[in-house]
Amino acid sequence: RLNTWESLTTGIAQQAKGVIAPKEKTPFITFVLGGPGSGKGTQCIKIVETFGFAHLSAGDLLRREIASKSADGAMILNTIKEGKIVPSQVTVKLIQKEMELSDNHKFLIDGFPRTEENRVSFEQILSEWQSQIGVEPNVVLFFDCPEEEMVKRVLNRNEGRVDDNLETIKKRLTVFQALSLPVINYYSEKGKLYTIKAIGTEDEIFEQVRPIFAAFETVG
Ligand SMILES: Nc1ncnc2c1ncn2[C@@H]1O[C@H](COP(=O)(O)OP(=O)(O)O)[C@@H](O)[C@H]1O
Ligand SMILES: O=c1ccn([C@@H]2O[C@H](COP(=O)(O)OP(=O)(O)O)[C@@H](O)[C@H]2O)c(=O)[nH]1
Numbered sequence: 636r637l638n639t640w641e642s643l644t645t646g647i648a649q650q651a652k653g654v655i656a657p658k659e660k661t662p663f664i665t666f667v668l669g670g671p672g673s674g675k676g677t678q679c680i681k682i683v684e685t686f687g688f689a690h691l692s693a694g695d696l697l698r699r700e701i702a703s704k705s706a707d708g709a710m711i712l713n714t715i716k717e718g719k720i721v722p723s724q725v726t727v728k729l730i731q732k733e734m735e736l737s738d739n740h741k742f743l744i745d746g747f748p749r750t751e752e753n754r755v756s757f758e759q760i761l762s763e764w765q766s767q768i769g770v771e772p773n774v775v776l777f778f779d780c781p782e783e784e785m786v787k788r789v790l791n792r793n794e795g796r797v798d799d800n801l802e803t804i805k806k807r808l809t810v811f812q813a814l815s816l817p818v819i820n821y822y823s824e825k826g827k828l829y830t831i832k833a834i835g836t837e838d839e840i841f842e843q844v845r846p847i848f849a850a851f852e853t854v855g
């Protein structure tokens with residue numbers, strides 16, 4: 636019997652690709668959290684290479700909306716320039732669509748949830764899809780990085796982002812402290828949080844990340 640997740644995702648996958656690709660596996664969801672410049676995106680690439688996850692960057696999905704000149708594009712651009720958080724319904728819808736279109740069942744959700752409101756909205760979606768197996772992510776990674784290091788990295792990022800300037804970075808750090816740390820604390824209390832000391836080389840940091848996912852691989 637198809638569960639809710641399977642029937643939903645199969646229907647959409649068929650429409651999109653013209654093939655029947657039933658999803659047999661329970662989704663495995665990882666949230667990747669940490670301040671701006673803490674190295675989330677960089678480590679996600681390594682996790683994808685090593686463990687075969689689908690990488691969904693909330694920031695990339697929002698930037699894609701801006702680039703495609705969609706109805707929400709101008710609002711998203713202004714919000715990002717101000718270092719504020721886009722309304723949950725917009726971000727959750729984009730993430731949901733990507734998950735439905737993916738052939739993968741292992742998801743890295745990078746840079747989301749950034750607020751308690753983001754978290755609750757996403758968990759509501761999960762609960763509709765998979766009421767039988769709970770509404771929590773399986774793993775929450777927290778890249779813990781000193782502010783001065785994050786500022787240095789963001790100013791050197793060179794991706795032409797409208798928010799990678801000192802003025803916006805200061806706002807983003809304030810938003811991170813006020814709105815995102817409560818989400819991290821929530822998952823810490825739930826026993827889901829894996830804190831990574833996010834200083835050192837990319838490879839050194841990945842050696843802290845690797846055993847977390849390796850442990851889940853052996854469990855199955
Ligand atoms: N361990 C590291 N040491 C130095 N620079 C890093 C490290 N990891 C990532 N960077 C660089 O810092 C910048 C921010 O990294 P990124 O992965 O985009 O972070 P985030 O997604 O958390 O904002 C990028 O230019 C990246 O190349
Ligand atoms: O769930 C999200 C993710 C991102 N953003 C916005 O997009 C910006 C860039 O996010 P991204 O994750 O790309 O930045 P990073 O932390 O990687 O530097 C943030 O500052 C927010 O303004 C948002 O509103 N909601």
Ligand SMILES: [Mg+2]
Nearest residue numbers: 675676694746
């Ligand atoms: Mg990023």
